Amino acid sequence: MTGTVQTAAAAAVASAPGGPPGRWEADARARAARLETLLGDPYEPANPHGLRALFDADGRRTPPPETEALLDEEGWAAEFVPAAYGGRLTRADLLARALRPVFRRDVALGFGHGITSMFATGAVWAAGDERLRHEVAALLLGGGRATILHHELAHANAILRDEFTARPAPGGGHRLYGRKDVVINASRADAHVVYARTDAARGPRSHSVFLLDPARAAPGTMRHLPRVETSGMRGALFSGLEFEGRDVPGDTLVGGLGDGVALALRTFQVNRSVICGVVTAAADTVLHSAVRAATTGRCGPVARRWHKPLTGVFADLLACDAMATVALRALGLLPGRAHVCAAAVKYVVPDLLREDLEELAAVLGGRGYDLDSPEYGALDKLVRDLPVAGLGHAGTASCQAVIVPQLRTLAETAWFAEEEPPPELFRPGAELPALDYRTLGIAGGGDFMAASLAGSAARLAAGRAVGGQIGALAELAEAFVAELRALRETCRTLPAYGSRGLADPAVCVLSDRYSLLVGAAAVLGVWEGQDGTDPFLADPAWAVLALSRLGARLGVPVPDLPDGCVRQVLDELIRRYRSGLGCDLDATVLAQ
Template sequence: DARRTPPAETEALLTEEGLGAEFVPARLGGRLTRADLLARALRPVFRRDVALGFGHGIISLFAAGAVWAQGDARQRQEMAGLLLGGGRATILHHELAHANAILRHEFTARQSPDGYRVGGRKDVIINARRAGLQVVYARTEPARGPRSHSVLLLDPARQDTAHLRHLPRVETSGMRGALFSGLEFTDCPVPADALVGSPGDGVGLALRAFQVNRSLICGVVTAAAGTVLHSAVRAATEDRAGPVARRWHKPLAGVFADLLACDAMATVVLRALSLLPASAHVLAAAVKYVVPDLLRENLEELATVLGARGHDHASPEYGALDKLVRDLPVAGLGHAGSASCQAVLVPQLRGLAERSWFVEQEPPPQLFAPRAELPDLDYSLLGIAGGGDFMAASLVASADRTAALRGPGAHLGALAGAFATELRTLREQCRRIPPGAAALNDPAVVRLSDRYARVAGAAAVLGTWEGQDGTDPFLTDPAWAVLALTRTGQRLNIPVPQLPDGVQDTVLGELLRRHREGRSCDLDALAYTP
């Protein structure tokens, strides 16, 4: 990272292990079946380096999503062959999820007798020089609208260099080990068979692929935050014979509970992409809105534990905090990413309040069961509008069931009831949202989308706790969910009961055990090598 150089030996190792196969559907010879299993496979990479995870990892999936959704047999085989052979693909998009600078400029493609002529320039594209295939979202209609863009699959080796110019590398503040540079097309000829799907399919394909991309980012970047949490525990326990100082109990246990909540949210939506593909788009946007905000807040809390050590660039034990703070915005976890998620949520709120909340049936239990079998991910089945709100239905059902709990679970029931009450309040407020695009410019309506997204996240935590099969005593215990939901309720400023005695100590005890045993800070608690 300090040298701004990709780690060549690590990239070679990942290529040898066949990382590219994780992004290729099993029916095409790869290992991609479900998005939640893909996140689990990628976490060891992101736990070490977000830039590596993007530059030698999921950016290829982001590019390939449109091809898996609507490419023809030749295009799918070409993409699969590239990734299975250790190559990379990149994406050229006017609103790519991973970097705010991508919002500038766009590409255009005008029809010609033998295909298309592509023009335009982008200054910041990851792997622009190293990619074996380029997936270009180009404007094919001058008027704005849902059919304004199309997708083209380009092979750089076949492009006329007289019409294509590689621009210099761009140094970014974060993800410094990734290679960003630009491309400029000048009336570049492209064959007709480069078109993915039909003319005008670009916006729909982007909305489908972004559901996977957004959810996957949340699932894997949480693992990077787990590395920072481990470093904070190390700082709080090293050279100390006795227990952790009392002043560090709240930030350490609280951040651990939040990371479990983030994993619950991401895992639920990643599973929903397979189980409930027609209606997962609402939850995908909500999770992508909530998780980055939680992670930023968590890093600020951990900075108080780490102190100056958290900004020691040269320290392998403590430098993860400073690096992740720089990496997150470049990874699409900044304000532009939040705004794009609100643009998905706000137009849906009134319809959901009128037709879905407190009416829809709860989702199947397989959504939350850790070992339940699910259908394979199929990009072509992902919906982009409508479909109801299964997470609101899950919250209502969870609140009804947990209201009858006694003992340690009674507090969880009270929390579930508080969030169900908040959803009822949101229903009345969202029914009054005026129709039309003006709602996106109304701060009061945008605030409703914020509150809704956090309520949906709380529903994911409740469903995940209820879905435990008893094999993990800690996850079966309600303590982690109680702490996570209490913190969420306090952020929303809704009335939640006082945290019971012993909850924080239980969560902290599990975190210390995982630190001693070298286990991850997510729902899987997998062993790893620091």
Template sequence: MRDTSPARGTSSARSTSSAPRAAEPPRAAEPPRAAEPSRAEPLWATEPLRAARLEAALGDPFDPENPHGHLALLRADEARETPEATEALLAEAGLAAEFVPHDLGGRLTGLEELARVLRPLFRRDLALGYGYGITSLFAASSVWTAGNEDQRRSLARVLLGGGRVTIAHREVAHANAILRNEMGAEPRPGGGWLVGGRKDAVINAHRADAFVMYARTSHGDGPRSHSVLILGPDAPAAGEVRRLGRVEMPGMRGAHFSGLELDGVVLPDGALVGAVGDGVSLALRSFQTSHCLIPGTVLAGVDSVLRLAVRAATESRPDGRPSRRRQKVLAGVFADLLACDAMAVTGLRAMSLMPEQSYLLGAAVKYTMPDLLREDLEELATVLGGRGYDRGPLYGGFQKLVRDLPVAGLGHAGTALCQAVIVPQLPTLARTAWFRTAEPPAALFTPGAPLPLFDHRRLAHSSTDDLLTATLVGVAGRLEGHTGHGPLHAGLAALAQAFVAELRVLRARCAALSGAFDPQACALADRYALVLSAAAVLGLWEAQAAHGDAFLGDPAWAVLALSRIGRRLGVRMADLPDGVVEAVLDEALDRCRQRRSLDLYGTRLAG
């Protein structure tokens, strides 16, 4: 076998078979477990120690002398280079161990905790977050989900030994370059697999130690058309692995995408993950992690832009407050971020608490959040004005994030894939689940609270219940008795009832669907996903009002967030109660002054 790769310094680095490997994966120390939040203990106090250490190590992003700050990262992006100093820091911190399950020697015990550990990185640079490591998790997820013990331990050794794993996706119609073209595999008469094909854009193909490939093993289309194969660090028995030239992407310019071509590659029987034809099923199961993790980490980048907008709106203002014209935008985007985080964190927690029921929720998170985040960036552009075109360290992160988001899986292809999950489920959900499913436990809506160990192997790709619509109906019913507690509670109760009414309309319209992908079904999927986002807001507000964070337990942010979701649905909304925008804006301004993040956790930041 020959591994034909361009020389170092052009578009490739090394053969998959040359890197040294540890004999056995080292056992990581037991990770610190999050404490139960309480009013006396704000959510930022439960930040995982590893996340706080990474934030401190990355340092003040606005310090021009910081090798991991905005100036250095923007220069690397403009030069389309990997920020080597920061990658070295992440390697020293052992970040790859975050992507390896705890029973295999890594630190991965829960996806909510993983997202919190990764947010310091994604606040600064999406390309670095993808290029350094999170891609390795998405590639390895199918092996963590259905691989045998030898496969799981072998891949764990690659990651814990400092190697990288990347993924060769199957081809998806009307998709981007990352999802175009595919590998094909056929069984050999004497055993094993003969693999060939080409992918034009594979992240880290030039330096990956192992490839997880969704290869076509059937000439026909359908759910059994593809299988998952591992091309590991050991050289295949025959054939060529060609690592082709670099592909320049419009965004995430510091990440390295390049072509990969396999010609007559022979792999052993042990390269097959699961059974023949399991590829689509495995993708549906294992990609649930990315459906929530991508929005849940990318949100940190939008958090950074919101803080930039607050800076722009308050500089040179003697009272330190934005003009009235900008207050509504800043408060509204902050409420949107909290709503998006409520949905993402709920999805991440569901995969530990009830993994058999998290499939639909994960798809809805990935389906809804990209549009909300893109709309928020458009609103923030009106606040930033000319600063939004700045290429310097202070405001240059805005244009970079606008370029990076579509490449980060938040474009058309990601939306279409999630539609393919949601649309066929709508008729069944309408007939059997809505207004019938039991409510999920309150722990689903308690960020930072302890969780059972996450196990990829428990993920399913079908469910009969709908967790969040049950929450919507339950919270709305309980709020009916709170209308006398003041205008904020009355406003929240009215909003909750408006979304319940929308769910009733959806039930009637979706029950009549055939399950086909037509414009009406896609429009109803849009509305359904927005209803779920409203349910996540209500569930999180109620849990925090009972025993959680003082700000998140106040109705103001939930009223503002729900009113914005309702306007997107075209639902007629009453005027906001007095003081809602001011209360939400005050919290955003306080957090910016205190250097705290603008997500659910209000994390302490380095700058």
């Protein structure tokens, strides 16, 4: 890894895109809009960046070269570099917004061409010294890539699994041994961020992180393994790496010796939240396809049998966006307390999206699996891509590993006992602090989402007598609070065995219940935070439908949907489809 940043950090701050905090959001929106325009109409057959071209590249199992070149020309990798080092990264929620135009079209492209570099370099922004930070910034800003080689966080509670071992070397430094067979961009990364075991003893100080330049490996000490073909994300380049005594100098250590597990826990909460914030855009594309299928060739209204799946999925996507947005904002506003929220959101959102794709499959029928049809084939690709995308970030089990050990403490000390979070957490357009990886916490910090849920229910309580949609919203809020009370009583009885509870399925189910409560709190908070600028979001219909679906999954009492609720949501969905607007909280203007 070579290159240096020519400007000092202070000068980079002054010249970085976005300038002062008040302009960060406007700049991020402008960048996202520009990229959306450059990528063009995804349904235009002749568009080199459209779905047909992306489907074709997927069929050939190659990255789409023209679109990768476009992203390079736009300096897309700068989104992952903090503004203090010459990049565009300010807030995590704005990062997700800037990435969505790519993920809306191709999850594999989003992973393979960019977000993997974010996974890898997070440890450097969290604990690297100034030299390493400048080197990484120069690498990414110059168009380079980084990849992450970590223990199997994504597939089991194996945060301490030792696929790589770094042993002390004579004369200082370490020598690296071990292999990993499936690494995205292993063959074309300019930097490897390696999580390796440096202490034979099991424990939180067992692993360390090293930033390595593959070009500097001595002959015979690093071997590239063959490419691995996957069922999904077929255009991403997965292959393996094997280290056979590669020298690892002391100046490649990120943070301190033994910091690896803590760095994984700190940085993966960013990864989890960003993933949730961007994959929802891919599901948005499938929902648009389903609306097209339900409306094309019809003179009258949408057939009644499609009302429930279409409106239900739309409400779910708004709920997923609310959850991800809250988690992303919390990373900057409440960095020492965001880890449980991030894990809960990552726990819920993928499950909702998988269920949503099943519902949309019923609307699309066989057309959803026709990759020769850019208007409808996005379903097939996303169904295949989402499970494989789990290789790039912490999976369900590692989210449980964050949540379960804290449930008893939260029940005893936090639930119904702490103050609500600042209203800026939920307020659109609020100015928030920048993301600073160094301030992210990994334990303790209470539970601001539970406090928000209780506060929302208390404010809505009087609405139960009003009836209608407000009355239904108040009933739903109280039902979720009652579930939190019941969960508190159960969790107070848990043994104080920490992570050992992950071996007990009955205990793991508690993380299910808790995570859905966090989702409900996010929906209520976002609805309460509306300023009326968007009449649809300010109206309770979408929140009632979203909470009803969350409540049904949780098994809490769900009132009948008020008259007109589904119709309002359906009308808005059709309006957005016909106007070329996204099904997110921003109603993003889409290229047509």
